[in-house]
Amino acid sequence: MAEAYYMQLTRQLREQLRYGGATWVDEVGRLPAERVLAERFNTTRVTLRQALAQLEGEGKIHRSNRRGWFVSPKRLEYDPTRDAGFNDYVTAQGRTPRTEVLGVTTATCPAAASALGLDVNHPLYHIRRRRYVDERAVLVESLWVVPEQAPGLLQERFDHSLWGLLRERWQLELSHRSIRMVSEALQQDDASELGVATGTAGLNISRTIFDTRHRPIEYDEEHWLHDALSIRVELSNTT
Amino acid sequence: MAEAYYMQLTRQLREQLRYGGATWVDEVGRLPAERVLAERFNTTRVTLRQALAQLEGEGKIHRSNRRGWFVSPKRLEYDPTRDAGFNDYVTAQGRTPRTEVLGVTTATCPAAASALGLDVNHPLYHIRRRRYVDERAVLVESLWVVPEQAPGLLQERFDHSLWGLLRERWQLELSHRSIRMVSEALQQDDASELGVATGTAGLNISRTIFDTRHRPIEYDEEHWLHDALSIRVELSNTT
DNA sequence: CAGTGGTCTAGACCACCCA
DNA sequence: GGGTGGTCTAGACCACTGT
Numbered sequence: 001m002a003e004a005y006y007m008q009l010t011r012q013l014r015e016q017l018r019y020g021g022a023t024w025v026d027e028v029g030r031l032p033a034e035r036v037l038a039e040r041f042n043t044t045r046v047t048l049r050q051a052l053a054q055l056e057g058e059g060k061i062h063r064s065n066r067r068g069w070f071v072s073p074k075r076l077e078y079d080p081t082r083d084a085g086f087n088d089y090v091t092a093q094g095r096t097p098r099t100e101v102l103g104v105t106t107a108t109c110p111a112a113a114s115a116l117g118l119d120v121n122h123p124l125y126h127i128r129r130r131r132y133v134d135e136r137a138v139l140v141e142s143l144w145v146v147p148e149q150a151p152g153l154l155q156e157r158f159d160h161s162l163w164g165l166l167r168e169r170w171q172l173e174l175s176h177r178s179i180r181m182v183s184e185a186l187q188q189d190d191a192s193e194l195g196v197a198t199g200t201a202g203l204n205i206s207r208t209i210f211d212t213r214h215r216p217i218e219y220d221e222e223h224w225l226h227d228a229l230s231i232r233v234e235l236s237n238t239t
Numbered sequence: 240m241a242e243a244y245y246m247q248l249t250r251q252l253r254e255q256l257r258y259g260g261a262t263w264v265d266e267v268g269r270l271p272a273e274r275v276l277a278e279r280f281n282t283t284r285v286t287l288r289q290a291l292a293q294l295e296g297e298g299k300i301h302r303s304n305r306r307g308w309f310v311s312p313k314r315l316e317y318d319p320t321r322d323a324g325f326n327d328y329v330t331a332q333g334r335t336p337r338t339e340v341l342g343v344t345t346a347t348c349p350a351a352a353s354a355l356g357l358d359v360n361h362p363l364y365h366i367r368r369r370r371y372v373d374e375r376a377v378l379v380e381s382l383w384v385v386p387e388q389a390p391g392l393l394q395e396r397f398d399h400s401l402w403g404l405l406r407e408r409w410q411l412e413l414s415h416r417s418i419r420m421v422s423e424a425l426q427q428d429d430a431s432e433l434g435v436a437t438g439t440a441g442l443n444i445s446r447t448i449f450d451t452r453h454r455p456i457e458y459d460e461e462h463w464l465h466d467a468l469s470i471r472v473e474l475s476n477t478t
Numbered sequence: 479c480a481g482t483g484g485t486c487t488a489g490a491c492c493a494c495c496c497a
Numbered sequence: 498g499g500g501t502g503g504t505c506t507a508g509a510c511c512a513c514t515g516t
Contacts, residue, residue: 004504007437033482044506049483054438057424066483066513075421081474181470182314183422183442185296197484198246199293201440203422231420233472235320243485272501283487288502305494305502436503 009041009051017060017071029071031061057201059227064195075230076133080179080205085161090133098132099159102140102193106154112144115178115208116216123147124219127158130193138228140193143220149211162218172217176210181231190223201226248280248290256299256310268310270300296440298466304434314469315372319418319444324400329372337371338398341379341432345393351383354417354447355455362386363458366397369432377467379432382459388450401457411456415449420470429462440465 017025024032031037038048052069055061062072077093090097104127110120125145130137143162145153150170158165166172186194186202194200205222256264263271263279270276277287291308294300301311316332329336343366349359364384369376382401384392389409397404405411425433425441433439444461 006504010438035482044508045483046507047505050504054424057438057440059422063483067515068482081472176473176475179470179472179474181420181472182468183298183440183465185293199249199296201296201422226422229421231418233320233418233420234415235418236415245485274501283489284502285488286486289485302502306496307501 005043006047006050006054009043009048010054012041013051014055014058014060017055025071029073031069031071033068056227062225062227063197065192065197072227073134073136076138076228077232078229079232079234080181080207081177081233083161083163083174085164086131087160095133096135098135100130100132101158102128102130104128104154104158106147109142109144112142112219112221115206115219116144116146118146118216125150125153127154127162129158133228136228137194139222139224140190141220141222143218145218146216149215149217162220166217173212174209174217175212176214178208180204180206183226184223186223186225194223194225196225203229244282245286245289245293248282248287249293251280252290252294253297253299256294264310268312270308270310272307295466301464301466302435304431304436311466312373312375315377315467316471317468318471318473319420319446320416320472322400322402322413324403325370326399334372335374337374339369339371340397341367341369343367343393343397345386348381348383351381351458351460354445354458355383355385357385357455364389364392366393366401368397372467375467376433378461378463379429380459380461382457384457385455388454388456401459405456412451413448413456414451415453417447419443419445422465423462425462425464433462433464435464442468 034045034048034052038045041048052061056063059072059075061069063069076090076095078089086099087097106123107126108121108123109126112124113120113122125147127143127145128140129143130140132138147153149172150166156165156169163174166174182204184202184204185199186196188198190202191198191200203224203226205224207220208216209218211217271279273284273287273291277284280287291300295302298311298314300308302308315329315334317328325338326336345362346365347360347362348365351363352359352361364386366382366384367379368382369379371377386392388411389405395404395408402413405413421443423441423443424438425435427437429441430437430439442463442465444463446459447455448457450456
């Protein structure tokens with residue numbers, strides 16, 4: 001086969017997005033309707049959508065559920081090993097952060113409890129947040145904190161760094177951390193909170209945190225849009 | 240809408256894969272042909288393929304180009320901050336590693352050179368390898384080594400740890416490392432070397448390595464199948 | 479209500495893999 | 498050469514978003 005037409009389409013669209021200014025992209029980065037693009041490139045919606053899906057996989061464009069396709073902004077650089085707050089590192093990159101607290105409860109979570117080495121029925125503080133970069137929702141996260149380590153935590157506000165709070169108010173020293181990163185397809189709840197279709201490619205980042213005395217402190221799970229971040233870790237010691 | 244049919248399909252297939260032993264999966268983990276599955280679930284290939292694509296995004300199944308769909312094996316746990324060799328950590332997890340050297344040359348690479356802080360035309364040793372876990376090709380990688388730091392390197396064999404080689408033969412101490420991880424769509428060359436379709440979801444892991452005197456040593460870029468690995472980093476010092 | 483993406487049909491032909 | 502996935506057509510209806 002010479003080359004699948006949808007791959008040629010992909011290349012054309014990609015190049016027009018990068019150079020050319022792509023006159024057909026409007027001022028907020030929105031692409032024309034699929035039907036319009038399909039007609040312009042003399043093909044059907046199915047084939048056009050294959051090309052769009054390719055670019056989506058590359059992180060060049062993304063879709064907002066039933067609203068249309070948009071050019072994806074530059075990826076955020078993120079170092080999950082540092083405890084700089086989200087607000088800090090987003091601002092440091094010249095972007096605008098925002099955090100929404102979706103829920104604050106006490107509940108049990110077998111996955112979190114077992115990661116922390118506790119009984120699966122051990123109650124935990126649960127905080128759920130949604131975070132934005134330049135008003136685009138890029139991640140939802142669930143934080144599970146061991147109540148004994150930070151009594152009264154749920155009275156606090158959670159629109160800033162949780163780790164900063166734990167350090168200042170409860171003098172907790174976050175020492176050992178175990179971090180796990182795995183690609184995923186966003187499940188229904190996470191996807192709808194991010195305004196994307198179920199199954200959209202995502203990245204799951206989970207941390208388990210212990211203090212200097214190896215007591216379990218916190219477990220958290222972040223679900224990112226895959227095209228929103230680039231992970232960067234700097235290490236200096238030899239292992 | 241109640242629920243899209245392909246999502247119901249996805250759920251059924253997922254559950255049958257997890258429990259039930261899925262009698263329709265053969266002994267090597269291969270699924271029946273798309274046409275057969277489509278007929279069995281009373282739908283068309285297009286809709287069935289949507290369901291398969293969902294499971295592919297979840298890392299449950301994968302396809303080998305034009306050969307069929309297969310159940311994905313367990314993800315490999317991988318810590319990119321350690322310099323344990325591929326052979327070592329794959330074996331430690333009870334799996335069987337294999338490395339194929341695809342090419343050994345001297346060439347220029349602007350991306351590698353600039354990451355190392357060298358002139359873009361600075362020649363570098365280039366080693367390209369393909370690596371397998373249990374005979375499944377899971378990644379291709381390009382290694383770019385600064386020739387001045389390891390003269391004669393290209394005479395060596397590269398089916399084992401490069402870092403081990405640099406340490407033993409040239410007494411190089413790998414100190415500072417900058418690691419970057421980003422989701423990607425596998426490009427034509429990488430995809431075909433892995434036997435998958437262009438655009439298949441992948442994970443790109445790049446490292447830039449300096450020695451204790453901050454001299455650039457090596458830059459490498461790994462392209463993994465997204466469902467083949469789970470990244471895990473353990474940290475003990477506070478930052 | 480108009481426009482958008484999301485889903486789905488019922489076919490077709492082609493390129494590649496393997497026996 | 499038979500079977501597989503890969504690509505593509507030309508439609509259709511639906512659900513949701515925004516005005």
